[in-house]
Amino acid sequence: MGDDAIFYLEGSSVVPTINAQGPWDAGAQHGGAVAGLLARAVEQAPTPVPMRVARLTVDMLRRVPVKPLVVSAETLRTGKRIQTVRAELHDGDLLVASAVAMSVRAGAGIDLSPYRQPDVLLPPPPGSTNRPLVSGPRSAAPEGFAQVVEFERVAGSPRKGSPSKTWVRLLVPLVWGEETSPLVRLMTLADFTSGLGAFIPFDQFVSINPDLTIHVLRYPTSDRICVDAETWADADGIGQSRARLFDEAGLCALSNASVFIEARSNY
Numbered sequence: 001m002g003d004d005a006i007f008y009l010e011g012s013s014v015v016p017t018i019n020a021q022g023p024w025d026a027g028a029q030h031g032g033a034v035a036g037l038l039a040r041a042v043e044q045a046p047t048p049v050p051m052r053v054a055r056l057t058v059d060m061l062r063r064v065p066v067k068p069l070v071v072s073a074e075t076l077r078t079g080k081r082i083q084t085v086r087a088e089l090h091d092g093d094l095l096v097a098s099a100v101a102m103s104v105r106a107g108a109g110i111d112l113s114p115y116r117q118p119d120v121l122l123p124p125p126p127g128s129t130n131r132p133l134v135s136g137p138r139s140a141a142p143e144g145f146a147q148v149v150e151f152e153r154v155a156g157s158p159r160k161g162s163p164s165k166t167w168v169r170l171l172v173p174l175v176w177g178e179e180t181s182p183l184v185r186l187m188t189l190a191d192f193t194s195g196l197g198a199f200i201p202f203d204q205f206v207s208i209n210p211d212l213t214i215h216v217l218r219y220p221t222s223d224r225i226c227v228d229a230e231t232w233a234d235a236d237g238i239g240q241s242r243a244r245l246f247d248e249a250g251l252c253a254l255s256n257a258s259v260f261i262e263a264r265s266n267y
Contacts, residue, residue: 005176006033006148013068019172021066021144024206024267029064030145034089035212036174036188038099041073041087043183049080051103053183057213058099065091081105120244120251123165123226124154148172149189154226161199162230168192169224182219186245189225190214190255194241197229206267209241209257217254220247227255237261 006019014037022030035058042056070090077084082104089097129152148171155165168189174180180188194209226246233239239259245252 003172005173006145007037007174008176010068012070014071014175015068016066018066018143019145019148023144023146024208025063026143027063027066029066030191031058031060031209031212032149032188032191033145033174034058034060034064034097035099035191036180036184037071038087038089038097039101039184039187040174040181041071042085042099042101043181045073045075045083045085047083047103048078050106051083052106052219053101053216054104055213055215056099056101056183056187058097058187058211060097060210062094062096064089064096067091069096076100122250123167123228123246125248126152126154126167126224126226129154149192159198159200159202162197163228164197164230165226165228166192166196167224167226168196182221183216185223186216186220186225186253187212187214189227190243190245190253191257192227193229193243193255194231194239194257194259196227197231197241197243199231200233200261204264206262206264207239208260210260212255212257214245214253214255216252218252220245220252222248224248225252231259233259233261 003017003019008015016029020029020033022028038058073085073087075085085101087099088095150169150171152167156163170185174184191212198207227243229243231239231241239261241257241259243255245255
């Protein structure tokens with residue numbers, strides 16, 4: 001099977017390619033691949049009126065293997081203003097990841113122009129730093145998901161903590177033969193919230209985010225997403241990451257993730 005997508009559909013199963021592989025375990029999927037797959041399932045749930053996702057939370061319940069899986073979605077609560085959908089990812093009978101999304105009615109047409117909203121410091125646009133875009137294949141990056149993402153750091157340096165502003169772009173479709181939707185692209189790339197804001201050495205520590213939440217101001221209109229990320233951690237190995245997510249038009253979402261940190265020698 002080719003590697004020109006992250007997943008293929010095969011009957012009722014979703015089949016991962018090497019592009020789904022994460023950096024910590026060759027047999028486990030990257031969180032971005034999992035988050036995108038669950039966002040896709042959520043988005044396919046019908047709504048009674050035009051709606052869009054306002055909040056989506058993914059829980060990585062256990063190691064998600066690089067093997068055929070089954071994804072499903074169930075509407076928990078529906079109405080004309082708010083709908084809640086739960087998506088699940090199963091390895092046989094084992095639930096490995098889940099997501100809950102809240103969608104809100106769209107199209108109210110409110111004119112907010114007379115009212116002041118908080119000022120947002122925009123990141124430097126892509127191509128503004130004269131740094132070459134970094135994309136796969138790259139010998140310095142682990143095999144798998146990171147090889148199909150293009151990175152351009154416009155503020156800060158890798159593994160130096162804040163400031164960390166990086167434009168990222170998915171180079172292949174999430175699912176072969178499908179156009180990746182703005183929501184799916186946003187959720188897939190938002191998983192870099194913890195990694196791009198990290199400050200600990202990659203070769204000495206494992207840093208995993210077992211969850212990811214995005215609050216969506218609007219769906220992105222550009223392929224590139226800027227992750228303006230920060231990470232904090234305590235000596236007990238528990239951390240938090242947060243990011244402002246921008247498209248080329250401005251702020252489009254906020255993301256938060258819990259972080260589990262451990263020395264590589266103990267992992």
